[in-house]
Amino acid sequence: MYKGGKIFASLIIFAALFTIPFFYNMGKVNAGPDVALNTAAIQQLPASEQQCVESPEFMRANHMQLLNQWREEAVRNGQTVYVNSQGKEFEISLQDTCLKCHATESASKPAVLNNPVSTTAGVSNPALNESPEFCASCHDYSAVKPQCWSCHFEPKEAAK
């Protein structure tokens, strides 16, 4: 092969450089997201209200589809009540139902305001609250940016 030695040497160097991040991080455990499922806001609620609209396992896997269904039913079909698999009724509202438990008490915390998930350059009004910490904890970790907060707010009490 013409100039075979040089080609193979360069290939090996390239492969080594390319895989450095993998080897560098090998064996190191990355701390998973710290999801607060037992916040003060949740503990204050009566026991019967502490359950999420569906089981945690279901919500972990399917909350995005559930949110889409909620949006579809409430906005397009005028169905504003969700009856869950246990027959319990919930008002369909991101702000008044989901965020009743999953809001942050720390809208002013720098960690939340500097959170890349919750702040988008140019989209800011000091009167508005940023992304609830609950969502950000996983979404930051997996670098999936939810777009809910570019329009929706935190619960009424927190927004004042």
Add this chain to the structure above:
Amino acid sequence: MSINRRQFLRRAGMITALGLGSSFVISGFRKKEVAVAAEFATTPKGLQAKRWAMVVDMSKFKTEADINGVIEACHKLHNVPKFPNTKDEIKWIWEDDYHHTFAGGHNEYLDDHVLHSPFMVLCNHCENPPCVKACPTQATFQRPDGIVSMDYHRCIGCRFCMGACPFGARSFNFRDPRPFIEEVSAEYPTRTPGVVEKCNFCYERLADGLMPACVEKSNGGLIFGDLDDPDSEVRKIVSTKFTIRRKPELGTQPSVYYLVGGGEDA
């Protein structure tokens, strides 16, 4: 190990087929619909109708305060931004003159009072809405109760609906509205740049059993109800008094009626 062109192409083809095939196998397994064992319902407190409609009683809009109060109530509640440049303006309900409101061949001997009255204008929630037909994503749609509503999540900002609406009832967010909202209302979400918005007959308030914000603020100047119900106030006014609608010749069948004769002498 020299290979000829034909062999190279064949092997490359096989590898491509293998790659595509296996990616299909993997993603094919992952694509599962979630079945939620649940149902949806309407709230009992919500107001229901077959066809929501509004009557604007012109005799009740005399001063700037009457008009601005109504506009403020709506725009505050729905986080309608105030842009300094009128080209960016967003409006759900506003005031216009007779000529713009009822364009086309007016009677020049019309009573001065009518000609110079300020008219409240908003989306007419047409029974036969051209904006809905124009929307390629069904972001604009008609609800069974007649309200022409929008799903901002779906709007792609093509603005076909703005071109289709003969009443200029729609506004486009050329800029991020959030920094231009003076006083944020937590009752309704804001919008993002790139979506269209307009009056929604306060469907979110109707669902809570409340009348639209403008109606509540209007001291009887705006009357709201079910046109399909023979006992409703709007129906009684529309069927017994002289009302006009905007551009009826276009056949969109607006649901907003203007009571021009005034309450007393009609």
